[in-house]
Amino acid sequence: MISLIKYYKRSTLNTQGNDLCKIVTEHLLSSNTVCYIDFSSINAVTPLFFQEFLFPLLLEFGTETVKIRIKLINLSQDHCLSYEQALATSSDFLDRKSSRLNPVFGDISDITFELLIKARELSRRDPLSAKLIFGLGSQMIKSISCMDIDQIRRIASAGIVCFEPRFTPEFASKQAALDIDEIDTFLNLIGTIDSKGLYESEYH
Numbered sequence: 001m002i003s004l005i006k007y008y009k010r011s012t013l014n015t016q017g018n019d020l021c022k023i024v025t026e027h028l029l030s031s032n033t034v035c036y037i038d039f040s041s042i043n044a045v046t047p048l049f050f051q052e053f054l055f056p057l058l059l060e061f062g063t064e065t066v067k068i069r070i071k072l073i074n075l076s077q078d079h080c081l082s083y084e085q086a087l088a089t090s091s092d093f094l095d096r097k098s099s100r101l102n103p104v105f106g107d108i109s110d111i112t113f114e115l116l117i118k119a120r121e122l123s124r125r126d127p128l129s130a131k132l133i134f135g136l137g138s139q140m141i142k143s144i145s146c147m148d149i150d151q152i153r154r155i156a157s158a159g160i161v162c163f164e165p166r167f168t169p170e171f172a173s174k175q176a177a178l179d180i181d182e183i184d185t186f187l188n189l190i191g192t193i194d195s196k197g198l199y200e201s202e203y204h
Helices: 004-008 017-030 047-061 063-069 077-101 107-125 127-134 138-145 149-156 169-177 180-192
Strands: 035-038 070-073
Touching: 004 017, 004 035, 017 035, 017 047, 017 107, 047 063, 047 077, 063 070, 063 107, 107 127, 107 138, 107 149, 127 138
Parallel strands: 035 070
Antiparallel strands: none
8 A cells, every 4th residue: 555645745746657656666566456546635746747657557557457457546526637638648648659550450459559568468467377377488577577668679570370279169168167265266377287288289
């Protein structure tokens, strides 16, 4: 939990959102938990503060990670208005940049970009899980861990899906027959079982 009033020691936030961005970035890279940001006792926040805070995170981690891993709490109506203005500006910029980078492949590049961001995050935090979930070899884990956001965007803009289903038809049939609770249990245990019968032979 990050208390903004304790960190900034003032009730109006105009700029210096980049300071908060650095703290949240470190949290996302070093932890798998949700980062809560508390706006209690903050009277006013400018759109510029939100832009300095959110925009680099969107570029670095992608919209899905930001949506899932960052939670803003105790927002007032005025806070929400500033946030929406900042998000609209950031989204417009990202859409323009995306259209320049991916004029042909569109959704394929967007999906690949999000997958690569996830693969990079997991490769940095938990290489063994990255190997299991994404099928990455040791050299690729080392390589993708060091990639910056522009390198990942260039790969994604090629229009080639970087990940493909690797499981056997038998595993897919069994998994499809499970209910949600059984799937959750299975996924929690998957790291402790033998992968024989899980992946096609070329991935063992």
